[in-house]
Amino acid sequence: MTEDKMIVCRCEEVTYKELLETADKYDCSARELKLRTRAGMGYCGGRTCRNMVDKMASTMESNKRTQTTLKYQPPIRPIRFGDLGGHEK
């Protein structure tokens, strides 16, 4: 394996190279980088790679210190459809 194939987002298997190229091509924010590549959008909810995706974004948001760049949204743990629908146990 070469460093090009190094995975950053384990859940979606998004590579370092893919993120570098996307950040370079679109000169994008962390959020745009996430949406374009799916890095941080997998099963774990970005808990593992969010800081890395943040670091790789080429444009820093102006309010970066006072606001997390990648938004947190519920559910912060996956929920099964059955539980969401309130099935009988």
Added chain:
Amino acid sequence: MNRRILDHPILGKAKEDNYVSFTFNHQSYKGLKNEPLAAALLANGVRTLRYHEESGSCRGIYCNIGHCFECRVTVNGKQAERACLTPLQDGMVIESNEKLPTPVKDWSAEHE
């Protein structure tokens, strides 16, 4: 090969000895009742717990405390249980998922 730390210079001798039986991918193993499935499987030398849905690459525990979901397995038919958080019970049936078919072509390059 025994991966269990039965004696420890500071923590002392292991106190638990209530071994129960379970299966993982149809093979029988023994582990300690109420220890996490991940510990029971590792003690038996099992590292691969699942296969990545799309690429099929082997995956095992990563964070071991429920954050990364890498160790998710099917337990008694219930999908996506974290092996690092689920206490082992007698007769548990644990299974890995398989790589999923991906019949849809990735069109993203053509859409640029």
Added chain:
Amino acid sequence: MNDVIIIGSGPAGLSAAITCANKGLNVLIIDEYLKPGGRLLGQLYEEPDGTWWNGINESAKLYEEALNKDVQFLMNTPVHNIEKAKDGWVIYTEDNTFNTNHLLLATGAAESPIPVPGWTLPGVMSVGAAQVMTNVHRVKPGEKGVIIGVNVLSAAIAMELKLADVDLACLTLPWNNQLTEEAAQPRKVMESLLHVSHMAPSPLVRTGSKFMKNDFMKKLGITFYPKKGVKMWDIPIQLRKAVIEIYGNNQVEGVTLATIDTNGEVIKGSEEHIACDFVCIAGGLYPLTELAAVAGCPFYLIEELGGYVPLHNTRMETALKGLYVAGNITGIEGAKVAAAQGVTAGLSIAKDSGVNGLESEIKKSIQSIERMRENAYIQFHSDVAKGKRILQDQWKEYKASTETVFL
């Protein structure tokens, strides 16, 4: 309905629960792990006075005390959302919904990864994973391992693995890239290690190690970049080498190590293979703040505290009514500081619940947090106190700005 709900049963959550229960409140703790204690469970180190800090015993003591005070526990239960209701908070778990007027978030920290080619192979785990497997579940993470990332956490856990007779080939640096930053630069790593030199003395003398007092730091300090690395507790620490790949067919079989220059750049042709069956990734810790974020807390990024932290005052109150924080969610520190913060949060909650005459106790508890911080054995960041000052400045600024709006 519970007077207080606490999410997280680590040292902060347990101490807060005991404090609240002592003041007559009815407490429920929710945690997704299978036993109480949080990250305290895995800790094992020798105190300067020669006694051992045993996280399992410490956790059990706190848990028993909480049980004796009728604190209710709901383990194995992930919380996936919290919401502000008309009065109080709603907590959502898979099976139930809970309501409370006072909610304490004591969710601790998560580990930051260091990406390395091949790090998804089974056998690669966070360094905390190896710690929990070894000390809590008493299963060896493998026969022989390599730790990537040299910092205070990985040094402490390397010693714990050694105690459990787990063989470590070395502690070494990650491959230098845009993501590894300072963790891949020998000079920076060296600097960050200098403030933990007190950890080097004699932890293993009684168990027969050849380790000599202060040897590690002396060698490190005198010969700035020894080519063969230095040894700590008999484990080689390689500050001039980096793992450029983890290889193996379906699971870890070894790592490729290369010599690096003082800036972390790989020297071509220096690659060597080291056989091992597990690899630990030690990228440090960051506050796990997801629930504070979905609740709508204002945040501030403070590197000294390990990342973004929800704004809160010294009484552990957030900007949102009825929502409190304690422990590593407020910044990365040791278990004793977390427990002290839990006490303060518990007292604040009791006061806000209508218990009178707590003011002086609260003030004392805040001083106690600071004392714990000053005396901490392990400091994750040399400037934690500065980080806490920045946080209080930000809190005041935030309060001033919101008051202006309402005037």
